[in-house]
Amino acid sequence: MLGICRTKASLTLQRLAKLNSFRALSSFTVVPKFALPSSNKHISTLSGISQHAIQRCSQWRCYASASSAGLSQDKITERVMTVIKLFEKISAEKLTIESHFMKELGLDSLDHVELLMAIEDEFGFEIPDQDAEKLNKPSDIIKYLCEKMEDRQYVCM
């Protein structure tokens, strides 16, 4: 947090972006989302969930099992495709699981960044740059998310 006070040009972007601390300190809210099976809010309305909040949330007791909590391959696919469909710059007709964002759907790199941010918000964790560059198709995203979910043993959210 102290790093923000220094406005030298040597402050690296990576550090700042990772800190995620450009939030109004007075308005920092942590809203726990319980992964109940009946929840049909696929799209996270909160854009400000930081890693800090996620760690706090993981201390809350979860009443859903892993499969119904949206961790199975099908659930992940469904959520990813919903997020992508809601993205205005993509026409829903051309969209398939294997369609390439840049070549077939005509997105440029900034659109790609926006899309990945929407997915980060939906699933609640940050995707690092090296991985983000490789995620060029919905199928890549789904595969990546499955691996990440297994690694983190994510039960909440």
Place this chain on the structure above:
Amino acid sequence: LMSSAGGTLIRQAVKEAKPVFSATSEDARRRVLNLYRAWFRQLPYIIREYDVPLTLPMCRRKLRENFEKYRQVNDIRVIDLLVAKGQMELVETAHMWKQKTHVMDYFKQTVTPKPTDFLGKFFDGKEP
């Protein structure tokens, strides 16, 4: 790089610019995308804190416009400097060191565009 041949000082200054931040264009690209991400995430908070009469789509469009302005730049050092300036703007905006008027300045709503056609320039009093 200087090389001296024998006794005579023949300097061969190889013209290689010292990098500002990033060594490769990949590196510079990452910085640009991270800056975009940071600004994008900050937009809803800017709107709320500064109480500007703007909507989120407007702000996103303006952000995209400002990035598209420099799309053609290929020199890594120039990209680094632009990113550094954008980063400084972001820090100032996020910390509330600016005021509402500075945020609205991005939208240039009170700037009258300069005339480009003959009649416009004539009415403005500019000699052709």
